[in-house]
Amino acid sequence: MSEARTQILATIRGSLKRGSLPAEGQAALDQRLGQPRSGPIPARSQLDPVARIDLFVGEAERVDATVDRVAGAAEIPTAIATYLAGRNLPGIIKMAPDPALRAIPWSENTALSVTEGPGVGDDMVSVTTAFAGVAETGTLVLLSGPEAPTTLNFVPDTHIVVIDAGCIAGTYEQVWTEIRAAVGGPLPRTVNWITGPSRTADIEQTLLLGAHGPRRLHIVVVENRDPENG
Amino acid sequence: MPPTTPRPSPRATPAAGTGDALESTTRAFDANTRRALADTNLQDALARLSHGFPARRRDAVARMPEFEQLRDAARDIKVHVLENLDAYLERFEARVKDNGGQVHWARDAAEARDLILGICRDVGARTVTKSKSMIGEEIAINEHLENNGVEPVETDLGEYIIQLRHEPPSHLIAPAIHLSKTQVAETFRKVHEQFPAERSLEEPRVLLDEARSVLRSRYFEADVGLTGANMLVAETGSVVVVTNEGNADLTQSLPRVHVVIASIEKVVPTLEDATAILRVLARSATGQEMSVYTTFSSGPRRPGDLDGPDAYHVIILDNGRSKMLGGDFHEMLRCIRCGACLNHCPVYKSIGGHAYGWVYSGPMGAVLTPNLIGLEDTGKLPNASTLCGKCEEICPMRIPLPKMLRHWREQQFATRQTPATSRAGMKLWAFLARRPALYRLATGTAMAVLGMLGRRRGRFRTLPMVGGWTAARDLPAPQGPTFSSLWKQRNGGTS
Numbered sequence: 111m112s113e114a115r116t117q118i119l120a121t122i123r124g125s126l127k128r129g130s131l132p133a134e135g136q137a138a139l140d141q142r143l144g145q146p147r148s149g150p151i152p153a154r155s156q157l158d159p160v161a162r163i164d165l166f167v168g169e170a171e172r173v174d175a176t177v178d179r180v181a182g183a184a185e186i187p188t189a190i191a192t193y194l195a196g197r198n199l200p201g202i203i204k205m206a207p208d209p210a211l212r213a214i215p216w217s218e219n220t221a222l223s224v225t226e227g228p229g230v231g232d233d234m235v236s237v238t239t240a241f242a243g244v245a246e247t248g249t250l251v252l253l254s255g256p257e258a259p260t261t262l263n264f265v266p267d268t269h270i271v272v273i274d275a276g277c278i279a280g281t282y283e284q285v286w287t288e289i290r291a292a293v294g295g296p297l298p299r300t301v302n303w304i305t306g307p308s309r310t311a312d313i314e315q316t317l318l319l320g321a322h323g324p325r326r327l328h329i330v331v332v333e334n335r336d337p338e339n340g
Numbered sequence: 341m342p343p344t345t346p347r348p349s350p351r352a353t354p355a356a357g358t359g360d361a362l363e364s365t366t367r368a369f370d371a372n373t374r375r376a377l378a379d380t381n382l383q384d385a386l387a388r389l390s391h392g393f394p395a396r397r398r399d400a401v402a403r404m405p406e407f408e409q410l411r412d413a414a415r416d417i418k419v420h421v422l423e424n425l426d427a428y429l430e431r432f433e434a435r436v437k438d439n440g441g442q443v444h445w446a447r448d449a450a451e452a453r454d455l456i457l458g459i460c461r462d463v464g465a466r467t468v469t470k471s472k473s474m475i476g477e478e479i480a481i482n483e484h485l486e487n488n489g490v491e492p493v494e495t496d497l498g499e500y501i502i503q504l505r506h507e508p509p510s511h512l513i514a515p516a517i518h519l520s521k522t523q524v525a526e527t528f529r530k531v532h533e534q535f536p537a538e539r540s541l542e543e544p545r546v547l548l549d550e551a552r553s554v555l556r557s558r559y560f561e562a563d564v565g566l567t568g569a570n571m572l573v574a575e576t577g578s579v580v581v582v583t584n585e586g587n588a589d590l591t592q593s594l595p596r597v598h599v600v601i602a603s604i605e606k607v608v609p610t611l612e613d614a615t616a617i618l619r620v621l622a623r624s625a626t627g628q629e630m631s632v633y634t635t636f637s638s639g640p641r642r643p644g645d646l647d648g649p650d651a652y653h654v655i656i657l658d659n660g661r662s663k664m665l666g667g668d669f670h671e672m673l674r675c676i677r678c679g680a681c682l683n684h685c686p687v688y689k690s691i692g693g694h695a696y697g698w699v700y701s702g703p704m705g706a707v708l709t710p711n712l713i714g715l716e717d718t719g720k721l722p723n724a725s726t727l728c729g730k731c732e733e734i735c736p737m738r739i740p741l742p743k744m745l746r747h748w749r750e751q752q753f754a755t756r757q758t759p760a761t762s763r764a765g766m767k768l769w770a771f772l773a774r775r776p777a778l779y780r781l782a783t784g785t786a787m788a789v790l791g792m793l794g795r796r797r798g799r800f801r802t803l804p805m806v807g808g809w810t811a812a813r814d815l816p817a818p819q820g821p822t823f824s825s826l827w828k829q830r831n832g833g834t835s
């Protein structure tokens with residue numbers, strides 16, 4: 111099919127009334143690609159850290175996610191067990207094999223049953239971390255990898271995401287900068303932006319949650335407050 | 341069972357060897373329109389659409405004071421891309437290969453269909469899950485797979501419903517918008533034989549849950565997942581796919597092979613550029629601030645990954661677009677398929693998507709379709725517009741749709757595809773326009789007569805020679821002197 115490639119590129123150049131880009135044109139593109147420029151940044155996300163976390167929570171709730179704010183990692187198991195019990199959901203969790211999640215004392219105060227692996231057919235509840243949050247729209251940013259199978263974000267009925275409050279940025283652009291710095295090479299295989307639980311309005315424009323992805327998205331924001339002064 | 345009028349079915353077999361995607365019923369546009377106007381189910385659906393989408397878009401725009409700046413930025417990105425399209429496609433291709441993926445190029449629909457079928461055959465695929473793709477519709481991939489023993493399964497709820505009904509989509513982002521829940525229930529009762537026949541299917545929730553449960557196993561069975569792309573990112577070789585349902589993610593992460601089909605104009609330079617366009621996409625489309633799932637995928641499963649496809653293919657389709665570059669329809673290539681021009685178009689809102697007779701509808705369809713399948717079969721489309729300008733006003737990419745509709749009309753006139761009465765009328769107008777005195781006399785007389793005739797109601801129900809116009813709307817009666825006599829008064833007699 112390289113014949114198709116040659117012909118398509120030739121037709122494009124013919125329509126643009128030029129040949130291949132000259133060297134200086136290529137250099138300009140290299141520069142544009144090498145130093146990505148941000149477009150206009152909405153003012154609403156330019157806030158101090160406290161207000162930014164509040165905006166993130168408010169926007170996430172606006173799109174039907176539920177949010178729990180906990181003082182520290184030690185509170186996560188109880189918070190999740192309480193959330194599940196309150197909705198009559200089983201305390202059986204499929205967890206991402208993530209060191210940060212493994213460090214959580216799951217069985218100290220709860221009867222949660224925790225296994226690890228990718229999302230499979232009968233998983234009801236998954237727990238993952240997020241790389242970042244975007245306050246502008248209450249969006250979570252998740253990166254795939256050996257410690258973060260992407261199917262956990264889509265297969266189970268309930269997706270619980272644990273995020274450090276310090277990882278909540280104002281805008282998507284800030285998160286791209288952080289991802290580039292963190293991975294230092296090609297992007298992770300998938301970068302998932304998740305803004306609320308799955309939904310559809312395909313039947314008579316009636317908005318319904320839980321189309322093919324999770325019916326519920328629950329976000330646990332870990333504020334790392336000093337529990338005494340929090 | 342409510343009375344339903346049979347719909348035009350453009351899902352014919354692809355014309356062999358021509359690269360044509362699917363036969364259009366656009367030639368029957370007048371009959372399609374009459375049928376649409378008489379279809380009460382459709383009219384109810386269109387009323388729901390007219391109240392829903394535009395109001396939600398308005399609210400989202402109101403929450404984003406920078407929206408006009410964001411539109412400018414999004415437009416500028418695409419303007420830049422189109423000027424450098426060849427170079428960005430080459431960059432994108434190189435990055436996909438770096439990521440371990442494969443890139444294929446298709447000049448037309450037939451080549452794209454064969455490429456997809458070839459990939460399916462290489463892995464012995466029996467089932468392909470599909471996430472909604474307009475390009476998939478454009479190349480009529482489902483029929484091709486079916487005819488060759490591979491089962492395509494649409495997973496977007498709306499697409500799934502219309503696949504069961506053997507209908508084309510009637511809207512860019514809401515493919516089953518023309519159907520009532522009763523029609524959906526009838527279809528499910530007929531096709532989902534595994535469930536008790538007498539079950540209740542009244543509520544949309546029940547219909548959704550039934551579709552969800554049926555599709556669950558299909559996702560896990562599929563050998564190949566086929567998705568479209570909202571954008572291709574040259575910087576990273578990433579494919580951006582946006583959905584609300586999560587179906588595209590199950591489609592691309594569960595099967596062994598992920599195939600992406602995307603047209604050439606989908607490429608953008610960087611992740612920041614993609615982000616700028618995403619800020620206007622959902623707001624324009626559904627009035628959401630951001631769609632639920634925006635996924636940037638870059639190549640197949642990496643070492644150590646516990647999930648994801650083993651193979652990753654991107655098919656880059658031209659199908660007439662490279663010829664649109666640099667010409668009268670260049671700007672149409674900025675379109676991001678948000679559907680806003682449909683939702684705000686008085687014609688679309690009266691007749692729905694099927695009347696347009698092919699894959700794309702509304703103002704964007706009226707401009708794009710003749711580019712893709714020729715003006716000869718689609719000549720009615722550029723005339724299915726009042727040139728009211730609402731589409732351009734609303735288009736996030738600021739595409740001058742009315743201007744391009746006029747280009748088509750001019751081409752029709754130039755190639756003698758305009759009906760004889762219109763041609764005679766235009767000739768008469770041209771004759772008069774070159775003779776100012778005669779023109780003033782003729783228009784002055786005509787206005788005076790029309791003014792007198794229409795005075796009582798202020799509008800005309802019917803007028804000789806322009807029955808096509810007055811059949812579906814009233815023509816306001818002239819309310820005063822002609823433009824040229826006003827101009828003359830203003831300028832103290834110098835004209």
Ligand code: SF4
Nearest residue numbers: 675676678679681735
């Ligand atoms: S023409 Fe503009 S408004 Fe219409 S679908 Fe394309 S981008 Fe949206």
